Amino acid sequence: MSCPGIDELMAWIDGELPADREEAVRAHLAGCTSCRKLIEDQERIEKTWRESYVPPSEFEWHRFEGELARRLYPEKRKRGWLHTALPVAAAFAAVLLGIRIFVIGSPPPSVLGRIPGREPYETTGAAVGDLYRGGETDSLVVREVCDVVEETAPDGVADLPASEESSSQSVTTAMEALHSTASGQGEELGELEEAGALSVIATGSSGGDGGEAAACDERLEDTEVTGTAGTLVPGAGGYQTGQAWTEESANRSMQVEGVVDDTISRIGNGEESPVEEAFAETVFAAGPSTTSSPDAALSSTECDSTAPAGLVASWYSVGQEQEDEESTAPADSDMNVGYGWSGGGGTLSGEEILGGASGDQAEAQSLENAAAPERQRRDGIDGTIGEIEQAIAADWRSKSVEGYGSTLLPALVTISFSIAPDGTVYDVVVTLPSDSLFLGFSDEIESRIGALVFEEAEDAESVTVEMDMVLY
């Protein structure tokens, strides 16, 4: 039998020959060393070629999927920034101002283990920060902010646009309106304005499911009431995204920090100021700073120098859980009972600010003394928070591929948990931003922080913490 053609031999390798020809070629190969050598060589070449391929690591796929998601859904990214910037700025300012305006009820359902973006985020009530996680459109955020401000802010505080335009411009407009109104409330704010550094603007938020203002009261009663504080740096076009983080903007944010600290100190010393009145009567707004990224915002706030390398910084607000009827009170009264402090700065709480405003120096000192036990308690909580931060950061780093170090995509993670007086931590919820599509790691985080979690707390006088971290 003559040798088959090369086409037929190759087709035999590929299994593409009809059954009768396949058998014939097989029979031929049994007795033909030259054809067999050709087949063996070809198979070796192709086996070597196939095996030389080393697939990308899972890390690289995470990165790819994140980039692809942002490219496929550019509006998603924009929304992500919007939704991210709000709580970032809010938390940033809350820390700077030392004002606790969160009153948190039952935490939202756990989202541990789910892939962000794969299912709706259900809130049991919402802080502004919740909206960015669960909001479906920019207009929802705008409407939520506007609705609640209309409900909770004193008359004339804000004249908000009713537009439901789904764009960041709506947010800009809303923020500018708030900014404009709030900035007229006192000399302190005016000073900050003149310093070109800061506007304190007003808004608040409640209820997680959108809805009409008419339903707002109900939601306030049966869920939580939230508000927060924020900053809007004027002179840069209002709310903007996508700006490069520059040294100039960094310096400006540092100026903001300095001015705010100074203002808070003066308020805490009992110097008269109309600012605390605004704080007392208004639910403050989350206005994004012009820093364009969480990283940028973070770089201007306090960083935990003891944190591991993978942890850039974190913010947190802590609230006293309300188990009595106070918890159903509207936002503008609830905010008076909150706590707040900066990560290590020892700034004053909203309560202290409010109390100190009408008293003299001795009164301020008295308040300071009275606050000492609470400060100790906070220090303890700080330690617990630090543990959790480090556990999560370590977990995040453990996901990195050896040799790739810290090149993982940055991710803003919000962690909510409660701490009992004995330090017991419970009700931990880790939330990933909706724009980190495909990026799932929460099972690992849950496992890592599991040792710190106790499902039930015996003492009702626990505090609830909401903490945002940027991990990279």
Add this chain to the structure above:
Amino acid sequence: MILPVLLLSAMDADGDLALLSKARNGDRDAFGSLVRKYEKRVFRVARRMCMNDDDAWDLTQDAFVRAMQAMDGFDTRYRFFTWMYRIVTNLAINLTEKRRRRGEVAFDEEYGADGRQAVFDDVAEKVETVQLADAIREAVAGLSPPLRAVFVLRVDSELSYAEIAETLDIAIGTVMSRLNRARAQIRQAVGYLLGGESE
């Protein structure tokens, strides 16, 4: 060629058409599922065609972006994965020819997607295999893009002749002739490492 394809597509045995239908209606998760299902295969074709990681990542991303943009016009008589292969192969051929015209050479020194080489148990075999793999890589890089595409789709993606024909929109006979030419060129290029005369 089309008939079995039509039958397969009609059954939608792999569930891709159902996902595609959802994706067309704006279901991002459905498209995400398709991405996850095929991203590795698409990347491998891109990687093999471009011979470097950076281009491969870009092409893979471009391929899915184009797929999303064009999915409304996708002919559901065909299979989604051959369509994806077609997109990425065409993108790779275009890029390769563009680079070739410009005299650019862009392939990694290492042939692992992340710069790592495959590990072999036996040291002697490793040396020999690494040499052979290196030679094959150079030989494949020397193929014209149309020949390389057929070779990659057959050897890496393990597509049948009919699937390759569908992917590249060419006749099965053309697939066979291109594949044989590609294989012959590679055998000739690496024959000195195989010992003896292979043809």
